[in-house]
Amino acid sequence: MTRSRKQCRGGHQCDPRTWSEALYCLVHHSDLEPAEIAARIGKRVGYLLDAANPDREETKFQADLLTAVMHVTGNLAPLRYLCGEFGGVFVALATGPASEDAVLCAFTQAVTEMGQSGAALTRSFADAVLTREESAWASRELDETVAACLHVKALVQSRVGGTL
Numbered sequence: 289m290t291r292s293r294k295q296c297r298g299g300h301q302c303d304p305r306t307w308s309e310a311l312y313c314l315v316h317h318s319d320l321e322p323a324e325i326a327a328r329i330g331k332r333v334g335y336l337l338d339a340a341n342p343d344r345e346e347t348k349f350q351a352d353l354l355t356a357v358m359h360v361t362g363n364l365a366p367l368r369y370l371c372g373e374f375g376g377v378f379v380a381l382a383t384g385p386a387s388e389d390a391v392l393c394a395f396t397q398a399v400t401e402m403g404q405s406g407a408a409l410t411r412s413f414a415d416a417v418l419t420r421e422e423s424a425w426a427s428r429e430l431d432e433t434v435a436a437c438l439h440v441k442a443l444v445q446s447r448v449g450g451t452l
Contacts, residue, residue: 293317302365303428308342310369311349315340318361329356377431379438382446391443398436405429 296302296317304310315322315336322340326333331353339349358364364378371378386394408429412422 301368304365304369306342307366307369310366311340312342313365314357314361314363317365318357318363320361325357325360328360329353372431377435377438379435379442381442384446385449386443386446391440391447394436394440394443398433398440401429401433401436405433 293316296313302309302313302317304313315325318325320328322336323333326336329336335347336353336357338344338347339353341347354366358367364380368378405426408422408426412418412426
């Protein structure tokens with residue numbers, strides 16, 4: 289799960305499978321260094337690192353810090369993890385009217401995701417035996433497709449002032 293910060297921020301986001309992995313990604317893979325995050329939310333960097341350390345059971349990440357750190361870093365790994373835990377996907381809504389270019393770019397990304405989902409399904413069924421790993425991989429690809437399509441929908445709706 290936990291890739292390097294460079295991979296995670298460079299378009300290959302972590303796919304946390306546990307809450308601990310989501311918190312680790314939040315603190316260690318954000319664009320801000322842990323010391324800067326701690327300064328912005330008014331906590332000691334040592335506490336922040338301990339709270340995000342999967343091996344430190346005695347220090348828990350406080351819920352009230354979660355939204356503060358996600359706002360400061362823009363890293364929504366814990367939110368994506370929680371949505372996945374409940375069978376959903378997270379899609380950020382548009383904050384204002386999207387341009388035609390933004391809608392078309394998002395649509396192109398959704399079509400790309402659809403192709404990747406199709407490739408995952410085709411490869412998964414190639415030998416007529418679907419393994420647990422293949423199912424998980426295809427499911428992740430399909431979740432990314434759903435999220436990309438919902439993102440396009442939100443951008444289209446933003447052009448007329450909200451949801452339909």
